Amino acid sequence: DLSKTRNNIVFGDGDPKADIMIIGEAPGKDEDDSGKPFIGRAGKLLDEILFSLHLDRKQIFITNTIKCRPPENRNPQKNEIDACDSLLKNQIDIIKPKVLVLLGRIAANTILNNDCSMNDLRKKMHTENLFQIPIYVLYHPAYLLRSPSQKKHLWEDLKILQNFIDNGYITH
Ligand code: URA
Numbered sequence: 001d002l003s004k005t006r007n008n009i010v011f012g013d014g015d016p017k018a019d020i021m022i023i024g025e026a027p028g029k030d031e032d033d034s035g036k037p038f039i040g041r042a043g044k045l046l047d048e049i050l051f052s053l054h055l056d057r058k059q060i061f062i063t064n065t066i067k068c069r070p071p072e073n074r075n076p077q078k079n080e081i082d083a084c085d086s087l088l089k090n091q092i093d094i095i096k097p098k099v100l101v102l103l104g105r106i107a108a109n110t111i112l113n114n115d116c117s118m119n120d121l122r123k124k125m126h127t128e129n130l131f132q133i134p135i136y137v138l139y140h141p142a143y144l145l146r147s148p149s150q151k152k153h154l155w156e157d158l159k160i161l162q163n164f165i166d167n168g169y170i171t172h
Helices: 029-034 041-052 078-095 104-112 141-146 148-167
Strands: 020-024 060-064 099-103 135-138
Touching: 020 078, 020 104, 041 141, 041 148, 060 078, 078 104, 099 104, 099 148, 104 135, 135 148, 141 148
Parallel strands: 020 060, 020 099, 099 135
Antiparallel strands: none
16 A cells, blocks of 8 residues: 555665674665665764664665655554565575564564564564574664664664674674
């Protein structure tokens, strides 16, 4: 249904052979205008997050749970998530990342097929999953822009992810 109101499909961007794949929620206005994921304000914060992990966009692949912008940036609905589900799973199968980083609860609940809160999802590698790929959940950058006081938790979360990337395992 969203194809009727979108301007561009936001398929994904980056290295199709990336070891790290990042999945956000849904395209916003800037993404809908350009066809590229995470290029608006949330994207700038994502760039800073990547920088703090000593990564840049060319090394990773970024996409979203759904590929078309929902009107007024409302949350994606279940039928819209279902409509993009096989596309997203095919992207993961083709890219075969070594770690999947999910931004926010919608991406996490979709990929992990659960209804857990961010507090339950954060700070651990989710190894039991359909894809048999370690999965790590971070706060969505748009949420952090709305609630800057939560950024201190992001830095704690990033230390664990950095450790995993550096060593291939989690020490916490
Ligand atoms: N928020 C998202 O979840 N994805 C984007 O591409 C941009 C903002």
